[in-house]
Structure formats: C-alpha cells, structure tokens
Amino acid sequence: MVAWAMPAHAQDDRMTPIATPEQPTAIPLDTGVLPNAPVSESWYRQYGSRFARNVRQATLTPFLPDPARATGAAVIVAPGGGFRTLSMDNEGYEVARALAAHGVAAFVLKYRLNQTPAGMPAFAKSMAAMFSATARPPQRTPEQQLADLAPQIADARAAFATVRSRAEAWRVDPARIGMIGFSAGAMLTMATELAGQDARPAFLADIYGPLSPVSPPADAPPLFVALAADDPFFGSGGLGLIESWRAAKRPVEFHLFEQGGHGFGMYPKSTTSTGWFNAFIAWLAMHGWASR
Template identity: 40%
Template structure:
C-alpha cells in the first residue's frame, strides 16, 4: 500500500499522522490506461503520470489540534501529470493547522513514455481549457479524453468524505477543495455544481475560470502571481465572476512567483500565499491559527 511520500518527511514538521491510501473506486470500475502509472522528477518536482486508479491519501492532524475541517488537495499538471510532492507538502501544512487533508490522485490523460514531454502537452491542453472558459461552455461538456474523469473523481471524493465524515472525525459541512492549476479547474467545476458534491469552500491557485458563476457557488480564496506565463488573467476573472454572483471571495495577486509556485521558498512575493490562505480560513471559522500556535508552544 502506498504511504505518504518519504521526501516530505524531513521537510515538514511531523505533527500529522499518516493514514492509508483510500481507493475512490474499490470495485475497480476505472478503466486502466495502456501505460502503467509512473513517477518522474521534473524541474525539482515529483510528477505522477498515467493514473487510472484514483485515490485519496490522508494526512491527519494530531488529536490535540484536530478541528473538524477537511480539505481535499487537487494537484496541478494539465490533467497529464500530477505534481504530487507539492500537494503532499501542502497537506502536511494543513494538518499542522488542525485540518484533515486528503490528497486527490485523480485520473490523468495517457502521457508519452518520456515524462519530459509533459510540459508541451500541458500547454496544449491548458489552451483548450482556456478556450472553453472564454466561451462559457458548460463544465460537463467533454473537451478531451481525461478531464471529465478527473472531475468525476473530484465529485466521488466529495461524496466519500461527506458520507464517511464521522469515521474521519470531520464536519460534513466544513469540507473544502484546494486546487492547483488544472486542479483549480477541477475545483471550479465542483464549486458551481450540485449541492451533493459542492465543496463548502474552495481555493484556486493560478487557474480555474468557469462561467457563468451561480449564486450558490462555494466561497473562494484565489491566488496567483502577476508574472504567470500560462494563466495571467484568470484569477482576476474568477474574482470578478464570483463578485458578480455575490459570492464571497478573496483575491491575492502577488507581484511575482510565476506559475506553479508551492511551499518551496523562491524569494518572491508568492512565498507568503499559505499564510494568507491560513488567515482566510481563520476569518471564515475553519481553523484557529492562534489556538494551534498555543498548542505547539510557539
């Protein structure tokens, strides 16, 4: 059984307890791809390719800090690969805030044998996503093989958490979804969707435009860098769309940081995004930063 990535073990404070990986479809209904699942390090990040068996990997807070809030973390990667190490690092940081985190390994498009081709495919598929966002095409409409499956996996994850909330010690009314890049597009699909699988709150990191936005959409935290070469205007458009729907939203556009920033310090303005997100969570009653610091003896 897969375990929490060992690479994160020495990078983050281990106030969380690792739990087993949970398959989204234990009956094996997800069809396998022609190529086996694989992992490759690209530009310092571990990507997972050819995912056909989606899972949730849980990172729990300690009993002393658990507050009942849960966050599903959806990695980026253009629906071709998943930046998994980055998402696991964020899950540990969330657990340090008393939040139960679930990293979603959703199904991907079949990728070339050489994972280094991934950036080219990523750009191609993200261009298609942008075209759909510009035209306001319904979220359910298929645009290329793979992405509808990812959205289905997101909905399945939300259903599982709501149904089994008591088993994980979480509040079924405090389940959020944080998505990076393509994961933010997935989050947006759920944020404007049916109540059964709509997150109680969402966070969009550099991406995620969907139009139109209904009044029942999830409250949103939105963050991006002004020098994002892939999605330079999406975050502002999301904020405006959420405002026009009169749905609570908070926007952070950092002076620099590029596309794909995470927790690894770059010496850029985007280095502080997680602190801003934690403050937003506290503002909305989803965590208590001061209580956590007191428990940790800070």
C-alpha cells in the first residue's frame, strides 16, 4: 500500500485507525465547516506516524520558540497527503518543533480536505487508486489549481490573518511570516502565493511538490525547494518552477537529492534527502529568519 512513502525504518505500512487525539492548543479558523462533508474527522497511524483525514474544520496549532531564541520570524506549516489526508507528525508537528528550536515560531495548518470513505478498507483502496500511475491525471499548473483549492487557500489566508492578529502576543513580526508545504501542502503553498490577495508570505518553501512553471509576481518572495531525483511523482517533471523564479530575477535555492523518494519529511532515512531540513535552516538563517 503506497510503498512510495515508506521510510527506511518502518516495516509496517498498514493503516491502523486510532482515536482522534486531543488537540488543546489547536485554534479553529474562521473558514467554517466544509460544505457537503458528512463524514467526521478521523485519524490513523501508518509508517509510525499519525495522519488525519476528512478534516471539515481548519485549525492552526502554534509551536512557539523560547523567547530568548526567537527571531521574530514565523512559518505556516502545510502537511501533505493528496488533499485526502494530512501527515500530521512527519510533515507537521515534527517540522514545527524543529523550527521552534531554531527560534522560528511555527504554526501547523490542518486544512480542510476532500472527503474519503468512512471505513478504513474503502479509504485504503481509494488512496491506492489515487497514487497508482494509471489513475493519476496529468499534472496541472498552480495557476490552474487555484479554483480547485479555493477552500484550502481560504484556510491558508485565515492562518496568516490569525498569526498577524496575535503577532504581539506571539512575538512575531507580521512582515516576516512565511509558508512551507510538503507535496499537496507544497501545492497549497504555491497556490497561496499565486492567488495574491492578503496572505503575502515573506518566503516560501516547496518540499517535494510539483515544479511546474508559473508566472510569479514581480515581488515574489524568496523560494526554497527540495526534491529527490527518484521522486516517483515529481522527479521527472522538469524544473519549470525554478526557471520561472530565476527568469523573474527573484531569489531561489534548489536542492535536488539523488535519492529519497517521495514523502521523506522528517523521517530518518539513509539517503542524503534527510539533509533538507539543515539546508532549510541554513537558508533561513542566511536571510535572518532563523538562528542556527
């Protein structure tokens, strides 16, 4: 079952239902309940990590740094999962804790998702179909995805608005809030920037998302990109996004790892893709957003 995401240390890729965990620090966002979403949110464990699905109400969970180390910068963290599930540990909470350790306030965005079957067997079958090579539709550009991702973009905008509204209490500079996304979360990150309006990320990080060419705005923020060359979904799709940023004369840093597959996130693997986070912190520090 979706072995493409299986980390080196995990031997069991079965989806095991778990109780929805208490989330006492999660802040409900004001984007409402997803229309036509009758199935309740549920969680499961796979690859040693927790995943959420059927998210109907978006939330934002803060991970604040020690005030003595805080840089004033912040990051909205968007986990991936094909807009059907969210990798809450590997691409959410663990990323946020690691960022906070480097002085960056991090906020995990649990955005609303497309509905999946309530039963685990039917859900597992639907996920296998989504990730099969024959079932995947042609890749669409971030601009083409804007309408499809309207609810998720609204959630991202609400996340930025929430952090800015509490910036003083959280010791965050409202002008220094960026966004990092993984896979589908990377799609959401790029779509949030391209949608314009009022999110205005200070920087962007696209971690194993599609690299389709785009038309970046004239004032596009600095961009960090990490991808494994053997990524089965996006490793052979060209480098259009990088070329678009360079053509617009906007700052971009790109790391192409020889191996790592898709979904490596914070999993400890034997491939050099594990080094993406240290490279990201070094990039943030270079710009004055993180402490080493």
